[in-house]
Amino acid sequence: LCVIIHYLVRGQLGWFGLTIACVVPGYAAQFLSILWYRADGHPPGFWLLVLHLLQLGLWKRYWNVLRMAAKMGGSARAGEVVTQHGDVCVLRLLEALLQTLPHLLLQAYVVVAVEPAGFIPGVSAGLSLLSLSWALVSYSRFSCLLKPGHLCPPAAAILCLLLWRMGMLGTRVLALVLFARLYSFWVFAVAGVHWLLMAFWLVALQTDIVARPCCWRLFNCLVGAVYVFCYINVRPGPSKHRVAVFYAVST
16 A cells, blocks of 8 residues: 555556556455355355455454464364464465565566665565565465374474575566566566476376366466466475476576
8 A cells, every 4th residue: 555655646657557456366365265255154244345345354364263263272173273274374375476476576676677766665575575475384384284293383494484485586586577677578478488387397297186177277377377486385295306396497
């Protein structure tokens, strides 16, 4: 909101419109959250719909998880808390990839190529990087909790994961922004080739997380676009070989 007001006050209507456009894809996570409420047998009321319209639906889910965990005391029905927490982590990751990542790329380009001394766009880019990294770490933490015999990672491990994600995403975004500054629209060709390679790789891995053929193709295309920036494990089992292949190609 501060960045939107910043561009509006300065009369930079182009960046103002693009920043607002980055907000729109985030409603996909809000819409999916409403559908999951209905699927769980809890039809959303008027105020819950208003919260989702204001893009506060995931915050409401976080509050529900905290309240449920406080009532249960960490013993009975703990599996329900994990399930609710998993829903929030997946929705938050989707929102971060659809909304926070484009916003990060846009503000980083503004800071590098348009307004190097821009304080508000720079702070917004930094917070977006932190938010996206934390969404990825939360998803990884939840994936660890689902594995039998795995405990919650300690705080030091989570901090290391957060720093690793921030460093990896920060360097990738900076490289793309600098390439875009020098070669303009050719950055879309480079990113497109990388996207196609990653999508074909996912097809070769036979990721069967989605059963329907049309949804399976869409899933591979979406995850392939995510792999332009970072790796997300979407298959069960050890992933060290897939991670090694991904970073060998990416670097």
